[in-house]
Amino acid sequence: MNVEIPKVDTAADIQQGEFLLIGCRHGSEPALEIRQKIAFPSFRKSYWRKGLVTFRVPPQTLTDSQWNDFRIPTDVLDNLVFARIGIRSLGQVTGQTDEERVAATHQVLTSIRFQAVHVWKRDPRLKVDTESIHHKLTDSFVSLNKNLFLSTAHLILDCVIDSEDRWWIGVHSDESQASQWPGGYYMNQSPAQKISRAWLKLDEAIARFGIDFNPGERVCELGAAPGGACQRLLEADLEVVGVDPAAIDSQIADHARFTHWKKRARDIRIRNFYGFDWILTDMNIDPDSTITALERILVSPALRPRGIIATLKLSDISSAEKIGQWCASFASWGYQTQVQQLSTGGQEICIVAQKTHV
């Protein structure tokens, strides 16, 4: 791999435009580039390593007022889909010790005011103590009387650990939910009696997309076994039907508000889907087959739940090219979509579709 390191040395460079740092899941870098070419063809991919891709943004784009105050317009991250977090780069710092790198950070920051500091690793496997670096950075600002909480722009300072001796320094604004989680990593704890990691995935989707389930609503999940997502749905006081030929964990199967339809999705009669407020899908089949399974249900105007939460498994990462097509299917059924690769999921995307006219 030919890695080219862009020259972004000072805050002045970034004020002329320059570089976005995008944090993504390991292995999703090609998918991120596919989305960038479709949605933002004027951006240029530059330096990248696993989990971190930089794009150069042409200066004419940055004259748009939406780019003021070091912000990245929210539609940029939304359209990139595989961007867990986006940062405006101020440059790289290196040094022999944390103290040297903290001092170098002060050099690139000049007069930028920020509200909080996020320290996170490009590669979660790097053996670096982010908590200790966070302390050192925040202490250094306090000792210089730089008030972290004075910013009107709600900026967060990012220190992205690239390797043991090199950090990327940048800033992002705290507008979205995920932008308040260091690195965009969702950190909630799964319950002690967790049935599958799907509990955490759904918990993240609820937080990230602001999904508002109302107690008592009826939800059907296609691909429900062993029952982690259903566990989360039951905790939200919903009435839950799980469709799956495989066995459901007894903790869920025995719950008074749970029903198991022990079949494949296509073997359930359409009329049985009447009256659901939400449909979830998490079947380990290819994305087009999931869309076909949903189409069978949603094509009828009389049978339209108010929301869909669909997990599409991207066994072939190049199928990221088809995201627009899948969203168009939801639009044709009367839904508005938000799409994101979640930080707690696998090689998959989560589409949340909500009815345009209730």
Ligand SMILES: C[S@@+](CC[C@H](N)C(=O)[O-])C[C@H]1O[C@@H](n2cnc3c(N)ncnc32)[C@H](O)[C@@H]1O
């Ligand atoms: C990733 S697991 C689902 C995890 C589950 N959502 C949870 O919360 O624990 C995928 C499931 O999809 C189911 N599945 C695959 N094809 C299916 C189909 N055509 N209809 C229903 N379920 C299907 C599999 O049996 C498997 O249990």
